[in-house]
Amino acid sequence: MYEFNFTPVLASFDQLLIGAWLTVRLSCAAMLIGLVVSIICAWGKTSGPAIVRAVIDGYIEIIRNTPFLVQIFFIYFAMPSFGPKLSPNSAALLALVVNFGAYGTEIIRAGIESIHKGQVEAGWALGLSRLQIFRYIVMKPALRTVYPALTSQFIYLMLNTSVVSVISADDLAAAGNDLQSATFASFEVYITVTLIYFALSIGFSALFYAVEKMAFKYPLSR
Amino acid sequence: MIRVFGWNEFLIIVVAAQWTIALSAIAFAGGSIGGLLIALMRVSDVRAFRLFATGFIRVFQGTPLLMQLFLVFFGMNISGFAINPWIAATIALALHASAFLGEIWRGCIEAVPKGQREAATALGLRYYHSMRHVILPQAIRIAVAPTVGFLVQLIKGTSLASIIGFTELTRQGQIINNATFSPFLVFGTVAVIYFLLCWPLSLVARRMETRFSRATAR
Numbered sequence: 001m002y003e004f005n006f007t008p009v010l011a012s013f014d015q016l017l018i019g020a021w022l023t024v025r026l027s028c029a030a031m032l033i034g035l036v037v038s039i040i041c042a043w044g045k046t047s048g049p050a051i052v053r054a055v056i057d058g059y060i061e062i063i064r065n066t067p068f069l070v071q072i073f074f075i076y077f078a079m080p081s082f083g084p085k086l087s088p089n090s091a092a093l094l095a096l097v098v099n100f101g102a103y104g105t106e107i108i109r110a111g112i113e114s115i116h117k118g119q120v121e122a123g124w125a126l127g128l129s130r131l132q133i134f135r136y137i138v139m140k141p142a143l144r145t146v147y148p149a150l151t152s153q154f155i156y157l158m159l160n161t162s163v164v165s166v167i168s169a170d171d172l173a174a175a176g177n178d179l180q181s182a183t184f185a186s187f188e189v190y191i192t193v194t195l196i197y198f199a200l201s202i203g204f205s206a207l208f209y210a211v212e213k214m215a216f217k218y219p220l221s222r
Numbered sequence: 223m224i225r226v227f228g229w230n231e232f233l234i235i236v237v238a239a240q241w242t243i244a245l246s247a248i249a250f251a252g253g254s255i256g257g258l259l260i261a262l263m264r265v266s267d268v269r270a271f272r273l274f275a276t277g278f279i280r281v282f283q284g285t286p287l288l289m290q291l292f293l294v295f296f297g298m299n300i301s302g303f304a305i306n307p308w309i310a311a312t313i314a315l316a317l318h319a320s321a322f323l324g325e326i327w328r329g330c331i332e333a334v335p336k337g338q339r340e341a342a343t344a345l346g347l348r349y350y351h352s353m354r355h356v357i358l359p360q361a362i363r364i365a366v367a368p369t370v371g372f373l374v375q376l377i378k379g380t381s382l383a384s385i386i387g388f389t390e391l392t393r394q395g396q397i398i399n400n401a402t403f404s405p406f407l408v409f410g411t412v413a414v415i416y417f418l419l420c421w422p423l424s425l426v427a428r429r430m431e432t433r434f435s436r437a438t439a440r
Contacts, residue, residue, distance in 0.1 A: 002300040065374065065420035066413045067381035069392055074413060077405035155284075162286035166385060173288060186296040194289040201284040 008183035009192050019175025020196050026089070026171060027158040030096035034157070035150075037097060038104025043134065045105060046112050056105065063102035069163055071095050076167045092164035092171070100157050107149045111142030144216050151208040155201050162197065172196060227402040232411060238394030239415050245390060246377045248312050253319020253376070260324025262353070265331050275324060282321030288382050290314045295386045311383035319376055326372060330365040331357060367434060370427040374420045381416070391415060 009016075041059070044052045063071065072095040076086065086094065115138050123133040143150075165174035176193035180186050225231065263275035282290065294314040299305050334357050342352035384393035395412035399405050 002302075061421065061424070062413075062417065065378075065424055066416045067378040067392065069381040069384070070395075070409060070413050070416060073392075073396075073405070074409045077399065078409050081406045159284075159286040162288045163382065165288075173286070187293070187300050190289060190292040190296060194285045194293060197286055197289060198281065198284045 004188055005185055006188050006192070008185055009179065009188050012179055012183075013192075015179060016172065016175050016193060016196060019170060019172040020200065022089075022170055023158070023161050023172040023197075024200065026093060026096065026161050026164070026169075027154070030093055030100055030157060030161075031154050033093075034097045034100030034104055037101035038108050039139065041101060041105040042108035042112055045109050060102045060105055063099055064106075068095070068099050068160055069166065071099060072164060072167060088164075088167045088169040091167060092161070092169040095164070096157060096161060099160070100153070103153050104150065107146045107153060108142065110149075111146035112138055114145050115142055147208075147212060147216070151205070151212075154208070155204055158200060158204060159197060224403055225401045227398070227404040227407045231398050231402055231408075235391070235394055235398055235408070235411050236415065238389065238391050239419070241388070241390040241394075242377065242380050242392075242416075243419070245311060245315065245380045245383060245388070246373070249315035249319055249380070250373060250376055252312065252316030253323050256316060256320025257323025257327055260320055261327035261331060264324060264328040275328075279321045279325050282318055283325070287314075287318055287379050288385065290318055291382055291386050307383065307386050307388035310386060311380070311388045315376065315379060315383070318379065319372070322372055322375070323369065326368045327361065327365055330361040330368075333364050334360045364434070367427050367430040370423055370430070374423050374427070377420055377423075378416065 041056050045056045048056075072092065075095045075098070076088065076091040079086070079091075119137050120133055123137045128137070161171055162173035164171055165177055168174065172193060176189050180189045183189065260275045260278060263271040264279070266272055266275075291311065291314045294317075295305065295307070295310040298310055298313075303309075338356055338360065339352060342356040347356065380390060381392040383390055384396065387393070389397070391412055395408050399408040402408065
């Protein structure tokens, strides 16, 4: 019978926490930059010229129909042959942003399309500028509508960051890999790492719930 | 000695796609059985079943697939089985698919109007027959589009099996890349093959979704 031995894992628990901190930072940075990319792409897709729409469509289809692992290999190993050579952590961030951008664009586009056309026309009639209309009349209620979809996509992004350990970025999964090769207590290490991920996803869900309660206090107009 | 990325190397990668397809198919088959069980437990009248299914779904949706693969892989080792990437990847992906399909199908079962279940009960149908002949046939129609959508996610997920040493499309790409050192061509080829596997399914899922929403809008 196998005997579990968590002592080496607990002794190096701080290493796992350092890894978890990078996972949190990486996820938040990718979320924020990815959100900006998504909003810009969603704007281009709903009101840009045909060529812009086609390019964004291509980007979304390519990203959504290939594995994240292959995308990260492409950015880390293949991109230096025609572009800059990135450090593992920057390559990880770029891959996460590119990946999240594709899913985020589709989510936000759905939100934008849920805004009634009359709302925008009312904005024109009130003499608001293009940017003001986009910001106050389209984006604000659109983000509120798609908020649940965005947050679950973010949790998915956070769990996906575990894959960046394969290019030796030093996130939580990589910290687990290091600890595993130092202690050989594979199962104990990975069950601990998995529990930390689980705690992170519960924590982020709670955080998003709190943000929702704070940011969307105003009543629905409909 | 560095090999040149030529026709043979290209073919080796293309042929490896069969293992991606096989792994996806087996995991999907296993996940369908598990997913149906989880979905039925999730909508069951027995509280313990509902709690178990909810917990199962939360754990598998709240942890990374990579960690699930690692845990099954190393868990098999400590429980006395020989380490076998094939079996570990299949079990992990099937469990993963069970949780996601269970959650998708629960939504589809709940989307069937409540009156249907009540009517079945009023006709004297017991649980099995009301599910088998009344609820599930209607739920399946709703379920097809999101299920195909999940299949795409599952095919992409099989790429992670390469990390525990299962030689499928991505792993074969890495091996060829180590020999030829032309990452652009190698990972470009790998990406194109995944795209050719997934894109048609995505298109089918989207078309079914629009057709379905048009049919139900009336």
